Amino acid sequence: MNRRRSAILSAIFMGLGQLYNRQYIKGVLLLLTGAAAFGYFIPRLVHDLWGIWTLGDAPSKMVKVGKVYQTVKGDHSIFLMINGLITVLILALFITIYIMNIRDAYRTGAARDQGGKAAAFRESISYVWDRKFPHLLLTIPGLGVLFLTIMPIVFMILLSFTNYSLPQHIPPAKLVDWVGFNTFKDLLTLKSWSRTFFGVFTWTIIWAVLATATCYFGGLLVALLIEQKDVKFKKLWRTLFILPYAIPQLISLLVMRNLFNGQFGPINQYLSYFGFGKLPWLTDPTWAKATAILVNMWVGIPVSMVLILGVLTAIPKDLYEAADVDGASGYQKFRIVTMPFVLFATAPILITQFAGNINNFNLIFLLTNGEPLNGEYQYAGSTDLLVTWLYKLTLNNSQFNMASAIGIIIFIIIATFSIINYRRTKSFKEEDMIQ
Structure with missing residues (x-):
């Protein structure tokens, strides 16, 4: 059935279900979105998750090279935490879009099973503009709240479970560790x-x-x-x-x-x-x-x-x-x-x-x-x-x-x-x- 096939294809990769339903412009845009997301996550996902989990394992230090001391750059625990937190939030957004992509393909496939036609790209734009306009406008301030309000709050909460303080644990010379509820x-x-x-x-x-x-x-x-x-x-x-x-x-x-x-x-x-x-x-x-x-x-x-x-x-x-x-x-x-x-x-x-x-x-x-x-x-x-x-x-x-x-x-x-x-x-x- 079209609904199952399109949903499975969209689950395999974003946009494939839309292409199957002959929504070519929407499918290509979703394919490009998925490709950009994988291009972003592949080189950094593992490192950023490792960083927020461990907060680093090698602090910066001074090394004598000949007669001159040089700084060997190490891990910065706070930067690792921030980068990891940003990656987790972007990953959550991507997963949300991915699920919406599967649901969209499933609904379009169900409409085709009932004898209907897949909505053209222009019709999809008109539907969003007429029916989902408030959601469209709320998306931008919603993203602002996510990254400018929620993320700093989560960052503050995470800091309370570390030993980030003077004089022993201030990066980059020293690393920060997770200490649970000790604070x-x-x-x-x-x-x-x-x-x-x-x-x-x-x-x-x-x-x-x-x-x-x-x-x-x-x-x-x-x-x-x-x-x-x-x-x-x-x-x-x-x-x-x-x-x-x-x-x-x-x-x-x-x-x-x-x-x-x-x-x-x-x-x-x-x-x-x-x-x-x-x-x-x-x-x-x-x-x-x-x-x-x-x-x-x-x-x-x-x-x-x-x-x-x-x-x-x-x-x-x-x-x-x-x-x-x-x-x-x-x-x-x-x-x-x-x-x-x-x-x-x-x-x-x-x-x-x-x-x-x-x-x-x-x-x-x-x-x-x-x-x-x-x-x-x-x-x-x-x-x-x-x-x-x-x-x-x-x-x-x-x-x-x-x-x-x-x-x-x-x-x-x-x-x-x-x-x-x-x-x-x-x-x-x-x-x-x-x-």
């Missing part, structure tokens, strides 16, 4: 690392909760005050309160860092002038954490205010009128009408803000740089979050395997929290607030 074990059990991890992790969670709650409820309070009937010049108030968000965060945070400087900062100068003395805003661990939360409120409350203002203007007025008829107090109207509507519309954003605060690199890095220093921590300061600690481990101290393990833990925390809480929100379970 995670050291992070959680080795005293020098575990003390830092649990300390930074605890502060990260406290920071995320306080930063999210203060900004959200602060924005809610400001929005409610602006929307009061007795408040005049509402547009002016909205404009004033949105200014901190309109100014680039880099500028705001650097200005705040100077304002809270313990020695020459204007805030301490004013406090000293009025006899209150100077406060260790950024030099004492507790004060530095409180200052970070305070500054985060300054840059974060306007965002929540704008979002909640939009929700408040969308609440039906007849609900408040019905509440007035029933004799509800202002607090009761807020609890029964306002707050449920606000939470329904902003719960997903609230979850997103919490996840963003866990990774709030800009504020901590620009305001405190993780300082003040903590003698009990490994490469971290008292105000460092997991993400800023990861940055220091990577760029300043070349502890790449440990930084990758921390990155995986951050992802697990954020993904788990976001998925569980988002699925529990009413905005996910219900499509409409009023039913």
